[in-house]
Structure formats: C-alpha cells, structure tokens
Amino acid sequence: MSNINPGPDMGSRQTDRWLEPGQTNALVIYILYLASLVIGVTGIVGIVLAYINRGKAGGFVESHYTFLIRTFWIGLLYALISVVLMMLVIGFLLMFVVAVWFIARCILGIQALQRGEPVRNPQSWLLGR
Numbered sequence: 462m463s464n465i466n467p468g469p470d471m472g473s474r475q476t477d478r479w480l481e482p483g484q485t486n487a488l489v490i491y492i493l494y495l496a497s498l499v500i501g502v503t504g505i506v507g508i509v510l511a512y513i514n515r516g517k518a519g520g521f522v523e524s525h526y527t528f529l530i531r532t533f534w535i536g537l538l539y540a541l542i543s544v545v546l547m548m549l550v551i552g553f554l555l556m557f558v559v560a561v562w563f564i565a566r567c568i569l570g571i572q573a574l575q576r577g578e579p580v581r582n583p584q585s586w587l588l589g590r
Contacts, residue, residue, distance in 0.1 A: 487514075490511050494529070515527070522579075525579070539555075540556065
C-alpha cells in the first residue's frame with residue numbers, strides 16, 4: 462500500500478467566499494430571491510443563508526440581511542393572500558403586483574449594496590426607501 466500525502470489544499474476545506482457573511486453573500490441572496498420567481502426553491506436557500514449570516518457581517522450589510530429576511534416573509538404573505546383571492550379573480554392582478562414589488566425590492570437592495578450603502582428603512586413593508 463502506498464501512503465498518499467494530500468497537498469496543502471486537500472487537508473483543510475475553506476468556505477467559499479460567497480457563503481461568508483458580507484457584501485458578496487448578501488448579493489448572492491438577492492440573486493437567489495430573483496431566481497425563485499422561476500425556480501421556487503432558491504428562495505428557501507436564500508432565506509436560510511440570510512438567517513445564518515444575520516448578526517455576523519456588521520456594518521451596512523446588516524441592514525441588507527434584515528431587508529432580505531423581511532422581503533421573503535412579507536412576499537410570502539402577499540403571495541398567499543393573492544392565492545386566496547384568485548377565487549375572486551382579483552388575486553391574479555394582485556399576484557402580478559406582488560411579483561413587481563418583490564423584483565423592485567430586490568433591485569433596490571442590490572443597487573444600495575453595490576454603492577456600499579445600507580437599506581434606509583429595512584423594516585419597511587413597501588420598498589425600503
């Protein structure tokens with residue numbers, strides 16, 4: 462039997478940068494949220510990452526984690542209300558409005574993140590401005 466000596470990178474595994482709390486991770490979560498409009502499960506991955514990294518990043522990124530978590534839960538609430546109201550037909554229009562709201566929140570969050578700014582009002586039910 463031969464003794465295989467693993468290289469320096471083989472012995473210890475480092476976390477990918479996009480998983481670590483910070484600006485890159487928040488951007489990945491925004492992208493996962495937008496992708497969830499097509500592939501629903503990515504939103505769940507995004508909310509899990511947001512909860513795991515909230516409180517660890519510090520600085521302006523913390524407001525983005527709060528904003529991301531609230532975007533998920535408020536969006537889910539709005540979507541459920543829309544589904545219930547689909548029996549009255551108005552739910553279809555409301556679901557479209559919810560999708561536009563969700564996309565707008567994500568885009569505004571990405572823009573603020575790219576400028577290195579916090580979300581002004583991360584507790585907002587509307588667009589966070």
